Amino acid sequence: MIYLNGNFxxxxxxxxxxxxxxxxLSDGIFETIRVYxxxxxxxxxxxxxxKKSADFLNIPFVMSFNELNLALHTLLEKSDLKDKDASMRxxxxxxxxxxxxxxxxxxxxxVMITAFFFPETVHKPYKVMISQIKxxxxxxxxNIKSLCYLDNIIARKQADEKGFNECIFLNxxxxxxxxxxxxxxxxxxxxxxxxxxxDGILPGITRSVVIKICEENNxxxxxxxxLLSDLLTxxxxxxxxxxxxxQPVIQINEQLINDGNIGQMTTMLxxxxxNNLAYSESKDSLDExxxxxxx
Amino acid sequence: MIYLNGNFxxxxxxxxxxxxxxxxLSDGIFETIRVYxxxxxxxxxxxxxxKKSADFLNIPFVMSFNELNLALHTLLEKSDLKDKDASMRxxxxxxxxxxxxxxxxxxxxxVMITAFFFPETVHKPYKVMISQIKxxxxxxxxNIKSLCYLDNIIARKQADEKGFNECIFLNxxxxxxxxxxxxxxxxxxxxxxxxxxxDGILPGITRSVVIKICEENNxxxxxxxxLLSDLLTxxxxxxxxxxxxxQPVIQINEQLINDGNIGQMTTMLxxxxxNNLAYSESKDSLDExxxxxxx
Numbered sequence: 001m002i003y004l005n006g007n008f009x010x011x012x013x014x015x016x017x018x019x020x021x022x023x024x025l026s027d028g029i030f031e032t033i034r035v036y037x038x039x040x041x042x043x044x045x046x047x048x049x050x051k052k053s054a055d056f057l058n059i060p061f062v063m064s065f066n067e068l069n070l071a072l073h074t075l076l077e078k079s080d081l082k083d084k085d086a087s088m089r090x091x092x093x094x095x096x097x098x099x100x101x102x103x104x105x106x107x108x109x110x111v112m113i114t115a116f117f118f119p120e121t122v123h124k125p126y127k128v129m130i131s132q133i134k135x136x137x138x139x140x141x142x143n144i145k146s147l148c149y150l151d152n153i154i155a156r157k158q159a160d161e162k163g164f165n166e167c168i169f170l171n172x173x174x175x176x177x178x179x180x181x182x183x184x185x186x187x188x189x190x191x192x193x194x195x196x197x198x199d200g201i202l203p204g205i206t207r208s209v210v211i212k213i214c215e216e217n218n219x220x221x222x223x224x225x226x227l228l229s230d231l232l233t234x235x236x237x238x239x240x241x242x243x244x245x246x247q248p249v250i251q252i253n254e255q256l257i258n259d260g261n262i263g264q265m266t267t268m269l270x271x272x273x274x275n276n277l278a279y280s281e282s283k284d285s286l287d288e289x290x291x292x293x294x295x
Numbered sequence: 296m297i298y299l300n301g302n303f304x305x306x307x308x309x310x311x312x313x314x315x316x317x318x319x320l321s322d323g324i325f326e327t328i329r330v331y332x333x334x335x336x337x338x339x340x341x342x343x344x345x346k347k348s349a350d351f352l353n354i355p356f357v358m359s360f361n362e363l364n365l366a367l368h369t370l371l372e373k374s375d376l377k378d379k380d381a382s383m384r385x386x387x388x389x390x391x392x393x394x395x396x397x398x399x400x401x402x403x404x405x406v407m408i409t410a411f412f413f414p415e416t417v418h419k420p421y422k423v424m425i426s427q428i429k430x431x432x433x434x435x436x437x438n439i440k441s442l443c444y445l446d447n448i449i450a451r452k453q454a455d456e457k458g459f460n461e462c463i464f465l466n467x468x469x470x471x472x473x474x475x476x477x478x479x480x481x482x483x484x485x486x487x488x489x490x491x492x493x494d495g496i497l498p499g500i501t502r503s504v505v506i507k508i509c510e511e512n513n514x515x516x517x518x519x520x521x522l523l524s525d526l527l528t529x530x531x532x533x534x535x536x537x538x539x540x541x542q543p544v545i546q547i548n549e550q551l552i553n554d555g556n557i558g559q560m561t562t563m564l565x566x567x568x569x570n571n572l573a574y575s576e577s578k579d580s581l582d583e584x585x586x587x588x589x590x
Contacts, residue, residue, distance in 0.1 A: 132433065
């Protein structure tokens with residue numbers, strides 16, 4: 001089952017128009033949402049980020065938070081994922097349009113939601129390769145989860161072909177940016193550091209959670225520019241995203257990090273992160289939503 | 296009518312799968328093809344460029360040149376565009392796939408062709424704006440007509456909102472790259488100059504034609520890096536692409552080019568370009584193709 005423009009339909013029957021600008025010109029955005037035992041994690045963060053990106057791109061997104069919450073939960077239910085661990089993807093495009101780059105005056109956006117069973121994250125430590133492709137921090141898209149993912153696909157595939165699990169993008173200044181699907185953190189003597197948004201990164205939701213966890217636990221954490229040399233001499237390195245959560249990195253190109261072992265700080269943050277999942281939207285609120293629907 | 300994966304169908308009936316990687320991740324490429332009075336212009340150039348890009352991205356494209364030629368002509372015929380001026384778009388994506396960036400092992404690409412009536416190009420001189428977004432010459436995509444067009448949409452829209460007809464991208468070195476849908480040329484005392492492919496530009500087919508026309512007519516032409524100062528002090532500036540052909544630029548930001556008039560060299564090249572259309576594939580070859588089909 002998928003959700004498409006207000007309807008819940010079988011994926012086989014659901015189709016995208018051939019002149020959807022998301023398909024023709026990557027004119028759209030998406031969110032990847034994590035669900036733990038049927039509880040949607042940090043939906044308001046996803047909603048706010050999506051809204052902000054849609055506003056910037058001038059793509060109307062008219063669903064209220066409650067409408068989106070209801071759609072997601074209904075889809076989980078219809079997909080037999082009601083109490084399961086799942087990942088969901090919400091895709092918003094500018095919808096169909098005539099030939100050419102300029103958007104049509106009247107926009108009828110496409111909203112699609114898909115849900116997949118996604119078992120508990122297993123953290124095989126990563127060996128990663130620094131990509132020759134630079135993250136373009138001059139583009140607003142470097143801060144937006146847009147449909148433009150082909151650079152990431154190429155870089156990830158090149159890493160995969162050389163036996164690496166992921167890649168790291170530097171930005172055009174040569175500063176550390178992110179992975180192909182993840183934010184990056186390094187652990188140094190001075191504290192934990194993650195690149196600034198201005199360095200050309202997505203404002204990751206898991207990234208925010210990790211920063212908050214650090215602050216709440218008196219772990220020094222900084223958003224600041226990371227040089228390549230800082231990265232290669234870091235005591236520990238890890239990626240974050242909704243699905244991989246906190247993912248240890250033990251090798252960058254040929255350079256071992258922490259002698260090739262998962263670091264203590266990374267392990268501690270993984271534990272704190274798991275405990276933090278209680279911060280997610282509670283089931284109460286969604287029961288409330290369902291009640292609203294029934295009455 | 297459109298062509299989709301071997302079938303000619305009504306656009307209303309033709310649909311794209313919801314898990315097509317072209318839709319989800321901009322994992323695909325396209326070509327925009329010009330047709331003059333039913334004659335497809337420079338199809339072999341388009342075919343070769345598409346093949347090269349598909350090979351680089353490892354997207355299988357199995358149509359032979361003759362099969363593609365036949366499909367395009369059949370679509371023109373079925374769309375009542377047989378002897379008309381038209382533009383066609385060929386889109387090739389990696390097809391459907393499971394969640395995640397890495398392509399599936401078995402790829403079943405999507406091939407879509409659409410055709411539009413496209414009347415003779417009218418050349419209202421352009422006022423253009425230099426975009427704050429940089430062209431990322433570190434990415435192989437800067438040389439590939441991929442589906443990643445959202446940067447171009449944003450920049451073009453920003454230009455439009457400020458009353459400009461187009462934008463110009465500089466690359467991350469600050470050197471002149473291209474427009475949102477076009478290559479760029481400048482006319483100087485030393486000759487005609489267009490950026491090198493390495494500066495982060497698409498190897499445009501119209502760009503190649505213009506270079507060839509210059510060479511054949513003893514007009515000095517160079518592929519070399521263009522500084523912003525070169526651009527702003529150029530005697531003439533023009534864009535090229537398949538649809539706008541040779542498009543005069545008379546203003547960049549607040550700076551007039553050639554006192555705001557279309558330049559002589561630009562006008563001469565427009566005439567030579569129009570005459571050069573006879574170089575396109577002849578009708579003979581396509582009659583031959585149709586004969587092959589009938590016998």
